[in-house]
Amino acid sequence: MTNYYFLGIGGIGMSAIARYFRQRGFEVGGYDRVCSRLCTELQAEGIDIHYDDLGSDIDAKFKDPQKTVVVYTPAIPPEHKELCFFRENNFRVYKRSEILGEITKSERGLCVAGTHGKTTISSMIAHLLRQSSVDCNAFLGGISLNYNSNLLLSDRSDLVVIEADEYDRSFHRLSPFMAVVSSTDADHLDIYHTHEGYIEAFEHFCGLIKEGGTLIYKKGITLSPHLQRNVKTYTYSASENADFYADNIRIGNGKLLFDAVLLGKRIADLDLGVPVLVNVENAIAAIAVAWLNGATADELRAAIASYKGVRRRFEQHLSEPKIYIDDYAHHPKELASSIRSLKLLYADKKVLGVFQPHLYSRTADFCDEFAQALSLLDEIVLVEIYPAREEPIPGVSSQIIFDRITNPNKTLTTKAKLLDVLGDKRFDVLVTLGAGDIDMYVPRIKEFLTNQYKTKN
16 A cells, blocks of 8 residues: 545644654545645645545545555545545545554554543653653644644654544544543533443543553542553542642742652652643643653653643743733633633733634533633633534524623624624733634734734834
8 A cells, every 4th residue: 555545634633644654655645624724734744635525536646446545534424525435446444543543553552541631641741752761653632832743753662652532432443552541521422422421431441451551540530440451550640649649839920830759759849841730730640651661750850841832732822912822622621720720820910711612512511511611711702613523503502601601701702703802802811712713813813912012002
């Protein structure tokens, strides 16, 4: 097989695999619905991408089933004409998770699962190992700001960091050497139907850890894993004693320091590169994995201080005239954690949040929880739902969250009118929140805030 063709190539997980095969010397191309920043970057790297469903009219080099492997994301509908063409002509067609699963069978997979924190923990593990003598490969669920990529390759390590996505039970395709489970809070109820079904999926995932492997999970979460023989288990926490835990946390003046206690050994005064409180917990999980794989205390100290974060994970775009941060938070608990971190970092400043709900189903399932989290802000602007793969659900819109927000300083608008609305607001810190396309507005918001300051001065 010499060619790899991706349906949904602009997705964060798909793009990492596309880059992997491109760097391995294969011919790579594919389709996506919209031209995103990621797609533009892939095209610059020599990957052929188009944005119309061409059916059988794709490039001739990808039309030979003896030479082309097809990879698709669950977001591609079954009636997609290109997907139908490949299936009807007996191409080898795989889900993204199946390709990752094959990689973890031949490598030592460090697989990070959980409702929250997967991307941050994965990118931290990758950075800690890359900055140590251990090294690793990585398929990340976000663009690492340290490496400006979601793919890291090594010619001297068989460790591979992988974000274990629970959507569509994708993580059941993996064969972890070591696994992290950060949380089992309910999500994707369109797939799992009940919280119990969701938890059972994580327990099944833990059962896939290879014999002699390791499970590291957050202390206190609901999880009764079914493990193979000789799988070691450890707990981690940022708020209580565990096998790996954080102690002596200090935050203020834009800095965050903490001690890491690793199986009884204390590493004091670690300086967290992205000083957000929730990242202490993520850092402890990442440090535990790196430590167990041979990274030293000195290597960990230097690496955690140099960690820059992930694109769209509490990513700061402006420090003046206003502080502007963009964050991927799209689950109520992530939202609340992000907002609380902002309020701690900027305790004396007015924080305005713009939130774009992601998925009709998630909005319907968690509208009360979303409203409760958003009410923590000083002021809230809510825009329309980003549908992603879903069709509208009758009666479900951003209005049902808006009506439940108890903070009276709230505005319901559209993305098209967002800049006009922001022009009438007074704030010190602005944060855009959500997993949809709200990040497409980041350049416009930055320009708007900068120009607004120039106009006033």
